[in-house]
Amino acid sequence: MVEKLHQMKKRLEVSESVISNSTFDDVNMSKSRFHSINLSVSKFADANLSNAKFEDTNLSNSVMSDVNLAFVSFANSLMSSAHFKQVNLSGAKYDDVNLSGATFVNVNMSNVTIENANLAGMQIDGVAVSDLFAAYTAAQNA
Numbered sequence: 001m002v003e004k005l006h007q008m009k010k011r012l013e014v015s016e017s018v019i020s021n022s023t024f025d026d027v028n029m030s031k032s033r034f035h036s037i038n039l040s041v042s043k044f045a046d047a048n049l050s051n052a053k054f055e056d057t058n059l060s061n062s063v064m065s066d067v068n069l070a071f072v073s074f075a076n077s078l079m080s081s082a083h084f085k086q087v088n089l090s091g092a093k094y095d096d097v098n099l100s101g102a103t104f105v106n107v108n109m110s111n112v113t114i115e116n117a118n119l120a121g122m123q124i125d126g127v128a129v130s131d132l133f134a135a136y137t138a139a140q141n142a
Contacts, residue, residue: 045064054077065085
């Protein structure tokens with residue numbers, strides 16, 4: 001299957017499947033669509049998933065390393081305890097996604113907007129986001 005993914009000219013569309021514990025290494029799956037898929041505990045490495053769409057997808061406990069996720073859309077998806085390392089997230093969109101326990105290491109998150117999010121326990125470079133907000137509020141009131 002991996003060799004077929006290398007040679008694909010059209011986008012990949014997968015729906016209503018369980019393919020957990022899978023490995024996707026050195027593949028181009030740009031513009032692919034994943035709907036109602038269980039990809040939990042899967043590994044993505046050196047992959048291009050730019051402009052892909054993930055809807056109602058379980059990516060919990062998955063690992064993405066050296067992956068291009070530029071302009072990817074995640075909607076109604078479970079990504080708890082997922083690990084993102086050296087990932088391009090520029091232009092990525094997350095709607096109704098559970099990222100609890102996820103880690104992001106050396107990722108491009110430039111121009112990120114976070115709205116209506118539960119940030120309890122969230123840290124950026126070891127600093128609690130709640131402490132950052134408190135410091136900002138104190139500086140604004142000074």
